[in-house]
Amino acid sequence: MSGTRTRLNTADRKTLLLRATCHVIARRGVRGLRVEDVAAKAEVSTTLLYYHFTNRAGLLAATMEYVNDRAGSYTAAPAGLTGRQQLLHQLLAEFQDTDEVRDNSAVWNEFRATAVFDPSLHDIAKAATGTWNADIADTIARGQADGSIGSGVDPGSTAERLTALVEGLSNRWLTGMLGTDRAHQQVRTALDKECPLGS
Template identity: 55%
Template sequence: MTTRRAKLLEATCRVIARRGVRGLRVEDVAAEAGVSKTLIYYHFRDRGGLVTSALEYVNDRAESYAGIAEGDDTPVRDLLLALLAAEFQDDTTVRENSAVWGEVRAAATFEEGLRRTLASLTERWLVDVAELIADGQDDGSICASVDSRAAAVRLTSLVEGLSGRWLAGLLTTAEARAHVATALERELARNTQS
């Protein structure tokens, strides 16, 4: 990604985090980035393209701070906890990402054009978590009877729900992480009759 495009997306994320998607105006992003509206239209075609690109951008940023070490001897169960808990950090970028995700999820209720990208990126996250659960079943750190896909849906939904409370100051970072750890323990101990 070009540096200019990345700077425009960073500015877009800041504006979305402050005003929401429904309040996003291209003029505000241009002012935030210190560029002309024309440049934004050149890179993103329209407001919808800008929002979609911003969501993809925050998803890529999240993958960078939530990445797990390959080839590590750490049990996969612990890596999964680290991945989910990474969504709660006292870090400006993490908070901004969480705010953008929440705003886009809410806006997708009203803006059908956002749903496809949101669904695609959510599916990518679900697949990553389900694959980690399956890897944990292979290494013995996760119960073999856990339905990896269903567990991934519940765990990522929990993280999304906790995120809104965390951003609103209703939960501390430590509390959000503790809830994720407790839910993970309960979810991964399920047997097929639960």
């Protein structure tokens, strides 16, 4: 073994650092996040971390964006589904027994909780929530357009209730008070009530 390490391009280095940040936040919280711990987890120098993100605030903002993008990739529905089927897929995919999904959920919950006491995180949490609500509202509207969701459903307010439900269930799911199957069942029940089938 030569001991040489493969050189990563800039995008891959940033992804490595953001993944390490998620790992640290999921286990120590936002308040417990230290740049040195992220650098150690990623096996890089703190100088590299500051080079890419400028400071701790920049790292946190980039991490929230990364969490949103990563959630978008694992909740993306396959082609050919109705809007309602796509909506169900998006919501159920928030509860998967994988480290990636659990870390994502933990980081998201940490950001929301810490933003209560840290005004510097308000805008980050608000923007991420707005993006998620908008994505879900778009899917509901798509379901109305294809007839799989009733026309009387208000996409914006319904999306807000459904995402709030997922956030609440997520806390219980992460702590083991709610199993994945039960979380899925609750999502299905809520979807039946919030988004009745189109006529």
